[in-house]
Amino acid sequence: MTPVSWSCMTPVTYWAIVESMTSRCQAERLAIAVSGEAGSGKSTLARHVAEELALPMLDLDTLTVPLLDQLRETVFENHWLAPPHDGVVRTARYAALYATAAEVVATAGGAVLVAPFTAELAGGSAWADLVRAVSPVELEMIYLRGDPELFARRRAHRGQARDAHRTDTGRPVPPAVQHVPIDAELTPAQQGFRVLRALGRRNEIDPGSTVLGRNFDAVLCDLDGVLADSTASVLRCWGRFAEELGISAAAVESNHGRPARALVERLLAPDRVAAALQRIEDIEVADATGVEPVPGAREFVAGLPAQRRAVVTSGTRRIAAARLSAVRIDVPAVLVTADDVRRGKPDPEPYLCAAARLDVDPARCLVVEDAPAGVAAARAAGCSVIGVLGTVEPDALAAADLIVDGLDRIQITSTSAGLHLSPAEPRTQPSR
Structure with a gap:
């Protein structure tokens, strides 16, 4: 790295560099609590988010388990997670987490907390205590949901001794407090992407993309990962x-x-x-x-003339109808599924079939995709392509003309010249 020569700088240049360095090093003023059952992947997700936001991470287990394990033979008659110690130990553990969080937030400006937060998710005084501990910064609760059988398999695989002493509480009760639900079946990268998007950390749109400002005759949308956020369902x-x-x-x-x-x-x-x-x-x-819709999906589809849109999916017609119903998007007149083609994506046949049914030139079609196979199929068909993040890393969609993190980032306007693509009007960031 080339050293900076401070003596030759003007005051304006000096303060511009100082401001840039400060903004890069300054952590977010935000407290994030990552919750979920043992085996849901809380610590892995929390670490990913903490690194992305440059926030300290405070894990309940890391803070308390080493001490409690050392006290097992001298203080506890049996394991500290087992009755009659479990209730007292639970109170003590969370008291330690809250006290540490208060100190860290006061000095660092924010933190990512990791714990089951079972009582806190139910609301009441436990939730108020957590909010108070991180005050004055706002708290965002992230809840990892998933199949209890999945969590049990993960606990069995990791083989930690304390898991044998956990009480089976059955299927968890949905949180009573405001929270961001994240599916445990997703990879940490997919989870982290959804957390940051929910917090209002959005990817910038490339203003120089060749598709912006163009007019198209039709829009052909993939279903999974584009209209329906079904990645977790597919994996499950x-x-x-x-x-x-x-x-x-x-x-x-x-x-x-x-x-x-x-x-x-x-x-x-x-x-x-x-x-x-x-x-x-x-x-x-x-x-x-x-299954839930991808942000902006319903509005995006609603803005397209019925005779100018199609859904092109690698699933069957029955699966497509079920997922479209779940996200409350009507089945379009042109729906191309695996039942309708001999060769699926990455072959261009599905998109060529959709263009033919709409009676439009594929070169005048805009495809919206989330997977490399779909982007390759659209390219081979001669279509322009928008890549939607959430399933794969941005590099995997590099062949797309434009990459967005949700369909609420773009808008289609119907004009006499065709369907005009442009960036969506900026929206107010969600309050935390």
Whole structure:
């Protein structure tokens, strides 16, 4: 790094550099509490968020477990998580976390706290104590939700002795306090992206993109990860399916954006394919009810003329209908699914099929995608492409003309010249 020569700088240049250095080194004035059951991945997500926001991380286990483990033989008759100690120890542990958080927030301006926060999520005095501990900065609660069986498998895999002493409370009660729900099935990067987006940390749109200001004859949208934030549902369903049939989880993850048939035919004997495809379809349809829309998806679709839009998905028609219903988007007149083509993405056939049904030139179509296979298919069809973040890293969508972190970042205006694409008007950031 070239050293800075301070003596030759004007006052304006000096203060500009000082301000830039300060803004890069200054932590967020925000307290974030990451909650969830043991095995939900709280610490991993919290560390990811803390690094992104340059905030200190305070983990309840890190602060208290080493001390309590040292006291087991001299103070506790049995494990400190087991009755009759559990209630007293719980109060003491959280008192230590709160006292430490108060000191850290007062000196560093913010922190990321990690704990189950079971009582705090129920509201009442426990929630008030947590809010008071991080005052005067605002508190944002992140809640990792997921299948209890998933958490149990993770606890068994990590093999920590204290997990054997945890009380099984059954299926968790949904939080009563305001919170940001995050699916535990997602990767830490996918989780962190959704947390930061919920906090109003949005990616800037490239103003020099060639698609901005252009007019198109039609917009062709992928479904999963573009209109429906179904990544967690897909991972959850295929995880169950893989476990049932003994399929590698890694192979499942590598198939994102491609038809299920492509994976099943590669991994199973021909006489098992039909039954396996029926089974994964049943699992995905049943799980679709909890799927939520990608930010801005409903508004984006509502702004498109019915005869100028299509949904193009690698799923079956039955799965597509279930997920569109879950996010409250009507099934369009043109819906191209795995049932309608011989070759799925990354082959261009799905997008060529949609353009033909709309009777438009593919070169005059704008495709919205979230997966490399979909971007490749759109490119091969001759379409322009917008990449939506949330499923893969930005580099994986580098072939797209424009990358956004939600459809609320762009808008389509219908004009006599066609569908005009432009950045959406800035919106007020959510208050915390």
